[in-house]
Amino acid sequence: MATTKTGTSSVSTPGTIEVRPATAEDHGPLVDLVLQAWDAQAVAEGLDPKSRPSQRRVRATLVDAGEDGRRSLLLAVEDGTIVGFGEMWVLPDLFVGGEVALLRTLYVDPRLREQGVGTVLVERLLEVAHARDARTVRVTSSIDNVEGLSFFQRRGLRSTGLVLTRNL
Numbered sequence: 439m440a441t442t443k444t445g446t447s448s449v450s451t452p453g454t455i456e457v458r459p460a461t462a463e464d465h466g467p468l469v470d471l472v473l474q475a476w477d478a479q480a481v482a483e484g485l486d487p488k489s490r491p492s493q494r495r496v497r498a499t500l501v502d503a504g505e506d507g508r509r510s511l512l513l514a515v516e517d518g519t520i521v522g523f524g525e526m527w528v529l530p531d532l533f534v535g536g537e538v539a540l541l542r543t544l545y546v547d548p549r550l551r552e553q554g555v556g557t558v559l560v561e562r563l564l565e566v567a568h569a570r571d572a573r574t575v576r577v578t579s580s581i582d583n584v585e586g587l588s589f590f591q592r593r594g595l596r597s598t599g600l601v602l603t604r605n606l
């Protein structure tokens with residue numbers, strides 16, 4: 439098991455994996471991991487390779503999303519290399535009557551999986567959601583993503599509907 443430092447706690451052995459908020463300096467190196475995640479998703483879900491965003495566009499999205507307090511972007515970092523990330527938005531929702539935490543993306547480099555990294559990322563994001571008075575957490579995942587869906591189901595999330603998508 440990798441050592442996972444969370445800022446407030448630290449768990450066990452060889453490589454140390456730190457979980458921390460992303461800063462502007464992380465945007466460049468993070469782009470590669472975002473595209474690695476996109477490629478893996480494309481293979482799994484048969485996405486059109488033409489819709490793969492460019493490095494420039496991913497980077498611009500990271501920068502544009504900014505730090506307005508609604509987005510949390512957490513990184514898992516091993517020896518200075520980003521090996522995982524989780525992105526969550528906390529937004530008001532009329533039907534919930536309060537804030538909803540939307541966990542948009544969670545990705546861990548396959549080499550570092552099954553060592554607790556994804557769990558720590560989710561736990562830290564949910565701490566942020568609680569601190570912002572979110573009453574519900576929602577995760578968007580492809581219906582074909584059996585591994586990802588069961589990861590969240592084992593953490594108490596249940597399917598409550600479908601996400602409909604169309605390109606604009």
Ligand SMILES: CC(C)(COP(=O)(O)OP(=O)(O)OC[C@H]1O[C@@H](n2cnc3c(N)ncnc32)[C@H](O)[C@@H]1OP(=O)(O)O)[C@@H](O)C(=O)NCCC(=O)NCCS
Nearest residue numbers: 439543544545546551552553554555556557579586589592
């Ligand atoms: C889903 C995902 C983020 C999980 O990341 P991860 O780092 O492997 O997650 P964890 O290691 O915390 O937990 C996964 C499993 O590893 C095992 N595990 C965790 N810590 C472990 C340890 N120290 N030793 C042995 N096994 C361990 C557990 O079986 C755990 O399953 P659980 O749900 O029963 O707890 C990762 O598989 C991924 O990036 N998938 C592709 C993207 C994706 O599907 N994202 C989710 C949809 S947005």
